[in-house]
Amino acid sequence: MTRDVWDREPGDARVPALRAVGLSRVYGADESLVSAVDGVDLDVPAGQTLAVTGPSGCGKSTLLQLFGGLDRPTDGEVWLGGQRIDHLGERALARLRRRAVGFVFQAYHLMHELTAAQNIELPALLAGASPRTARVRAAELLRQVGLTERARHLPSELSGGQRQRIAIARALVNKPLVVLADEPTGNLDSAATLDILRLFDELSAAGQTLVMVTHDERVAATADRIVSLRDGTLADDTSLDGNRNGGDTGLGALLSWED
Amino acid sequence: MQDVVLALLVKEPSHGYDLRSRLAAALGPLGETLNAGQIYVTLTRLEKAGLVVLEREDVPVRGPRRKVYALTATGQKRVAAWMAEGAGVRADVTEFHLKLVAAAESGLADPLALVDARRRELMNGLAETQRAALTHDTDSQAGLLLEGIALRLQADLRWLEACRRTWSARAAREEGGGLG
Numbered sequence: 075m076t077r078d079v080w081d082r083e084p085g086d087a088r089v090p091a092l093r094a095v096g097l098s099r100v101y102g103a104d105e106s107l108v109s110a111v112d113g114v115d116l117d118v119p120a121g122q123t124l125a126v127t128g129p130s131g132c133g134k135s136t137l138l139q140l141f142g143g144l145d146r147p148t149d150g151e152v153w154l155g156g157q158r159i160d161h162l163g164e165r166a167l168a169r170l171r172r173r174a175v176g177f178v179f180q181a182y183h184l185m186h187e188l189t190a191a192q193n194i195e196l197p198a199l200l201a202g203a204s205p206r207t208a209r210v211r212a213a214e215l216l217r218q219v220g221l222t223e224r225a226r227h228l229p230s231e232l233s234g235g236q237r238q239r240i241a242i243a244r245a246l247v248n249k250p251l252v253v254l255a256d257e258p259t260g261n262l263d264s265a266a267t268l269d270i271l272r273l274f275d276e277l278s279a280a281g282q283t284l285v286m287v288t289h290d291e292r293v294a295a296t297a298d299r300i301v302s303l304r305d306g307t308l309a310d311d312t313s314l315d316g317n318r319n320g321g322d323t324g325l326g327a328l329l330s331w332e333d
Numbered sequence: 334m335q336d337v338v339l340a341l342l343v344k345e346p347s348h349g350y351d352l353r354s355r356l357a358a359a360l361g362p363l364g365e366t367l368n369a370g371q372i373y374v375t376l377t378r379l380e381k382a383g384l385v386v387l388e389r390e391d392v393p394v395r396g397p398r399r400k401v402y403a404l405t406a407t408g409q410k411r412v413a414a415w416m417a418e419g420a421g422v423r424a425d426v427t428e429f430h431l432k433l434v435a436a437a438e439s440g441l442a443d444p445l446a447l448v449d450a451r452r453r454e455l456m457n458g459l460a461e462t463q464r465a466a467l468t469h470d471t472d473s474q475a476g477l478l479l480e481g482i483a484l485r486l487q488a489d490l491r492w493l494e495a496c497r498r499t500w501s502a503r504a505a506r507e508e509g510g511g512l513g
Contacts, residue, residue: 129494275467290487291459291487314460325461327421327422
């Protein structure tokens with residue numbers, strides 16, 4: 075896999091790609107207050123793949139929305155690549171989202187009336203790229219996700235796994251600082267899930283920072299690091315160093331060999 | 334089973350009948366498959382190995398005599414080592430369940446700490462499995478085997494979540510009870 079297509083502007087390695095400080099989000103009012111995220115402190119170094127896991131309703135989707143500026147915290151700070159984003163105005167935030175964040179959703183959220191290629195081009199055009207630049211970039215990404223021959227297909231003509239690959243290409247079109255994925259394989263079978271995970275693995279090898287929310291342990295196990303969220307607070311923080319170092323496989327421990 | 338029996342003797346010496354009913358309580362319907370004589374065979378073996386010692390023989394007013402066994406220093410050491418070591422990724426559900434019960438009954442380890450350690454152990458096993466799965470064709474024989482292993486590890490990890498819930502609720506209850 076060539077690096078040029080995935081390539082992003084090299085960030086300052088000393089600044090975390092993403093930082094949350096005392097992050098909280100409370101819904102409701104008065105007696106019916108619900109604390110979805112409650113005092114989360116987290117640094118995601120540039121280039122890290124982080125999985126956020128936890129039972130449903132633990133606040134993991136809310137956390138992802140706060141990270142990406144889709145929702146605003148009740149308290150605390152969110153920093154993207156050294157810039158504080160939680161107190162930006164709507165327009166500045168929208169501009170920053172387009173440039174710095176790539177979103178991937180469980181239900182793909184592709185535009186039904188646009189072709190695969192047009193779906194990928196759209197955020198580039200919105201960010202001010204020329205039609206030609208957007209077209210070239212989309213073609214590159216289509217090749218990288220292995221769907222060049224599906225460029226002119228509508229989403230309804232694609233399988234779930236193919237739609238998600240298009241959605242990932244779209245998330246990457248503006249070379250974002252971070253990709254935020256919410257249950258990216260939630261609608262996919264095992265084979266399509268592995269395809270998506272292989273794609274994420276390539277992104278990770280190219281230095282892309284990736285935060286994914288998942289309740290699937292098999293997906294989380296491919297990350298560099300897993301944090302568990304329980305009742306809105308971080309309950310566990312585990313590094314899977316083997317994934318980064320190509321570690322020595324301990325698969326032998328899984329096999330009992332008896333004569 | 335030997336290690337579990339040793340753990341049940343940590344707090345105080347006991348006899349086969351008591352050990353058997355405590356095991357049966359922890360095992361529920363699976364305990365019914367425990368052979369009635371099994372516990373006595375295990376105790377005899379542990380005694381031969383010098384891990385337990387016959388402390389006394391209780392003679393109740395009614396019913397049979399009861400041989401009361403106590404841990405030896407070697408037995409103490411062995412059960413502490415068992416408690417400290419990981420169960421191994423292939424350990425089954427019953428084995429780890431009994432370890433949690435043994436940890437709580439002996440006070441040798443915090444069940445929740447064991448759950449966290451096991452979660453890390455299984456997660457690393459799953460990471461290795463998935464790393465291999467990503468480099469193999471999903472439709473190959475290797476891919477099929479790796480999928481099976483990954484699904485089993487995932488099931489174990491999900492059950493561990495249930496363990497964590499139940500044991501932390503129990504810990505909270507006992508803390509509250511201790512104050513009251």
